[in-house]
Amino acid sequence: MDSLRRKAQQLLESKEVDCIIGYNEGSSGNVHAGFITTPGQAEKLIFDDRCKQNLGVYLTKHEVMRLGKLAIVAPVPVMRTVLILTYECQIVENSVKVLGIGLDGQFLDFNEYADIEKYLTDHCNEHPEEDKKLIEKISAMSVEERWDFWHETLKPCIKCFACRQACPMCYCVRCQVECNQPQWIPVQSSELGNMEWHFMRAMHLAGRCTGCGDCGRSCPLGIPVHLLTFKMSDVVLDNFNTKAGLTIKEPSTLSTYKANDKETFIR
Amino acid sequence: MSSIENIYKPYLMRVEKITNEAPDVRTFRLKFANPEDAASFSFKAGQFGEYSVLGEGESTFCIASAPTRKDYIECTFRRVGKVTSALSKLEEGDTMSFRGPYGNIFPIEDWKGKNLLYIAGGIALPPMRCVIWNTVDLRQDYKDITILYGARTVADLVYKHELQEWTDRPDIKLVTTVDPGGETPDWKGEVGFVPTVLEKMAPSSENTVAIVCGPPVMIKFTLPILSKLGFKDEDIFTTLENRMKCGFGKCGRCNVGKVFVCKDGPVFTLAQLKELPQEY
Amino acid sequence: MSMEIKSIQKDSLDKLFNSLKSRGNLIYAPVKVKNEVQFDFVEKFEQITDDFIQTTQSVKNSVFPKIETLFKFVKTGKEVKMLDMDMSLIPEIVIWGIHPCDVWGFDSLRAIFTWDTHDMFFEKRMDKLTIIGMSCAKADDYCFCTSVNLGPGSTKGSDVLLTKTGNGDYIAELVSDKGKALATSMPDVFVQAVQSKKEDFLVVVEKRFDSESLIPKMQKKETFDSPFWVTNSLRCLGCGACAYVCPTCACFDIQDEGYGARNIRFRCWDSCGLKQFTIHTSGHNPREVQSQRWRQRLMHKFAYMPERNKVTGCVGCGKCSRACPVDMNIAEQLQEIDQKM
Structure with missing residues (x-):
């Protein structure tokens, strides 16, 4: 120090x-x-x-x-x-x-x-152990179980946007949740709307999340929303063997195309 | 109508007439769908309302017609956001909604016997049109009436037929101007920004009130010129356009210092504005 | 109104609960959920806890719900019809075990929703509330109720205020007519008062500042223009956490839901701390930067509301400071203003 x-x-x-x-x-x-x-x-x-x-x-x-x-x-x-x-x-x-x-x-x-x-x-941060375990647990769920899990978990969200505001990657001048022509995501806190909001945010963070966990840490209600972005990092790592923010030479994974990219997700 | 109880419940209105004013700018003439509403409704110049296509949200504009013209209200808006886009899609005969009137008024009673100088820029003529017509309809109560109106281009001037009417009237002096480059070959008005044209016109401040409405940048440069011409802060009026939702001082959006623009405004004198934090 | 004092024996508190329940009231009470305590509708007395300092969220949801439907509408072709909400469906609610700070939050809300124009939705919901407050035996250093003219045993706004005594029995102060009527209707629950001093069972909450001295300072122009706001809000992220957990913050948005069968106009919580709150369609934003928005939050509570509504828009519960992800501590900042300005 x-x-x-x-x-x-x-x-x-x-x-x-x-x-x-x-x-x-x-x-x-x-x-x-x-x-x-x-x-x-x-x-x-x-x-x-x-x-x-x-x-x-x-x-x-x-x-x-x-x-x-x-x-x-x-x-x-x-x-x-x-x-x-x-x-x-x-x-x-x-x-x-x-x-x-x-x-x-x-x-x-x-x-x-x-x-x-x-x-x-050779010094990249890893997800904390307890988060890894939670992600494993959630990933092992059936689609229905997982839906129910997130439905219940995100239900209390009051849409205060602390998660977004705490995230250094959420610097957009106008967030998609604020775009209203058309209104993609409801303004108010509502059961499905909360899920739409957090899933949309996770998608925008895919391949850009640094794993700081601030979105989850900042939630006044203790909702572990960081598990969504963490999981996205895992998916990107598994599919493209990249981690966000290790270099300034390579664009973020989801904004690039490489000839040898896996395309198994296209069905 | 239960709106006496439920302050959020609007009047249903029939779109009676649509006038295309300028690119993306329209005027709606609205009639109350329920005749009882029409009978009980009244307003004064300067007040505003919440206009809406149900399902698309509400938008705030001043009532653009004069209270001296009974049976209908008019609003003029530019298609910009979600609500105004939805309004733009309406046709004559369609139903929309209106809540109001809200806010304070232009003190036209106090202005009796005075000269009136109206200064408007662009889409800010509509909020002023109400008070212009109101005073023009009571023409004998006022001395000289001068209107300075500017827009970016000739096409952007709204109420073209009324501008013509005002030009033709010997008891109103109308000066129109467009920004340099906005003129057409046959343009007969002034070319120049509103503050510049005002400075050239140099109207007397003697026994005169000035009513100014326009984009922030126009206001910013116009006010010092009025002061230079000798207008007192108490004699300069404007109407603020803070973002609003409820219209009765609850939702918090238009709170500036201790005032709510929707309750204590939208009409303020420059003297009053100087007492407020610059959050408008 | 003169206050009557009774007592409730520790083992008859559940009787109070069950009687209230059997009279058809919904009971909104603190319950333990995972590591937190939050207010929820409870079925059984055993679900309730009194072992907490503060819940994360306030109870304002009971009178100012996250979403309040204002009316419904039906569109058939070109015809539009509006349908009122059935206000008779608003339930009688007993708020149980709420701390004095949270109780007084209703007063600030009332000031906002009933000054000049009366808001029917708020008033109808408020009419249906019975408030059984609970004095505070515990506090933490986020608590500052004593700085805003309240205290851990303040009776203001409660119908009945309970204070737990050393042996587990409760002192029951019957504050309002509603509270007195309740006690009269349950003579076996509300029994003769015992000789114990309420103050002995209250936590001591340190006074951080004096709102009588702070308010005039907040209303000075120099305070508004002070560089204090920028310096002290650089770390503020501009989220709505503070406002949404606050018992008195009442800013809202009005929105429509016009798809499918659910055609409604509703209001939902909003916050002056969010950038989009004041932005014009043109892009002009009267409160462009976060320091202006943070200032607005504090000014509204400590300068504008005291002048306009004759109430302070803050009850000293400290919920905002606990919820803040970046440690924007409201009491600390107010204390600094009180000392420096």
């Missing part, structure tokens, strides 16, 4: 960056995102097991972008987020300084995004 703080301080002192997005101590034992703009504040940066939020979500937020040149404290899912956002032209390559935190919790000073790619080749 000391090396992270030292680096942050130095970046702000040298005016190499204007703001560092990192984790701060929050209220009631929580941590929350902090926006460090002076060298003196670098002390406030922390990193521990509680620091799970994918801070990459702030890289496309207008009021944060206005702060100037940014650096970001980046555990592995955030690193992957930076690479996807770069590929998807939301940020410019090497424009955001990445203060990496490795899988082992060590600070990684990346000079350029190519270094991140190198690191990620």
